[in-house]
Each structure stands twice: as structure tokens, then as C-alpha cells.
Amino acid sequence: MTTPFRPHTLLVTAAILIRNDGAILLAQRPEGKTFAGLWEFPGGKVEVPESPEAALVRELDEELGITVRPEKLKPFTFVSENCATFHLLMILYLVRDWENEPVGREGQTLAWVPASELGDYPMPKADAPLVPQIQALLG
Ligand SMILES: Nc1nc2c([nH]c(=O)n2[C@@H]2O[C@H](COP(=O)(O)OP(=O)(O)OP(=O)(O)O)[C@@H](O)[C@H]2O)c(=O)[nH]1
Ligand SMILES: [Mg+2]
Numbered sequence: 310m311t312t313p314f315r316p317h318t319l320l321v322t323a324a325i326l327i328r329n330d331g332a333i334l335l336a337q338r339p340e341g342k343t344f345a346g347l348w349e350f351p352g353g354k355v356e357v358p359e360s361p362e363a364a365l366v367r368e369l370d371e372e373l374g375i376t377v378r379p380e381k382l383k384p385f386t387f388v389s390e391n392c393a394t395f396h397l398l399m400i401l402y403l404v405r406d407w408e409n410e411p412v413g414r415e416g417q418t419l420a421w422v423p424a425s426e427l428g429d430y431p432m433p434k435a436d437a438p439l440v441p442q443i444q445a446l447l448g
Contacts, residue, residue, distance in 0.1 A: 321399040322365040323352030332421035339416040348430035373411040381406045390435035397435050
């Protein structure tokens, strides 16, 4: 008897960084990573035994060189998506306060994008429902 394949759930945290003028930060995944070339919200995997908030604070420092206080992470929404070899559970926080200017520390290209133009940037399939939610929030 074969055991049915059950993908494990991968917990990922990501940030919707919102600048004072309403633009949102997207990062283009670099060559060598899965989904290279697609645009995403900065963040990454929650490592054991981190809290989701501690993981996101760490990822934002590693990927962008910014410092965010955990209490500045505002829970916004999540996506739950089957990605074949794993099931992605990605929780998203709104972030309006940080220190330092974001830079792509892992070779990613960064773009500040008005909410109305988010649809022009190809994203991983799991991100599709996020675009209308962000546009509804920011108008
Ligand atoms: N950060 C981020 N990951 C996303 C998004 N959409 C999406 O499907 N993912 C998926 O979430 C998973 C984990 O994200 P990641 O690759 O950023 O993880 P990480 O920073 O820990 O990278 P690493 O594996 O190189 O250490 C990947 O399979 C990625 O494709 C998104 O908008 N932002
Ligand atoms: Mg990442």
C-alpha cells in the first residue's frame, strides 16, 4: 500500500512596506532562487523556534537592511496555496515605519510601486489575491 503524498505546510512571513506617498515595495527574486524574475513582497521562511514577527524582522534586515520594531508589524491578511511539493501559508503584515533606506542586499532589484500599478508586475501565483486587497486598502 502506498502512502498518499501530503505536502508539509511551509510558514512564510512577508511585508507590505508602504511609503509615505502610498507606494509599495516589491523585490524581484534573483537568479538561482525559485520563481526567479518574479516580483514579491520581501520576507521569508519562519525558522524554528522563531515567532512569525521575529522572523519577519530578521528577514527585512537580511534582505533590505532595514530595522523594524515588531510592534510596527500590523497583521493584514494571509494566503494558503498548494505549491505541489509544499503547502504555502504566507502571512502578510503592513509596515509603515522602518529605519534605513531599503536596498537589495541579496541582489534583488527593488521597485516602489503605486497600488494601482501592482498588476503590472508578474508575481508568484499565490500573490494574486493580494493585489485587489491592497488596492482596496490604499484606494
Ligand atoms: N517572501 C515571499 N515569498 C513568497 C511570496 N510569494 C510566494 O509564493 N512566496 C514563496 O514563499 C517561499 C519562501 O519565501 P523565500 O524564498 O523568500 O524564503 P527565504 O527568504 O527564507 O529564502 P531562502 O530559502 O533563500 O532562505 C518561496 O517558495 C516563495 O516562492 C512573496 O510575495 N514573498
Ligand atoms: Mg525571502
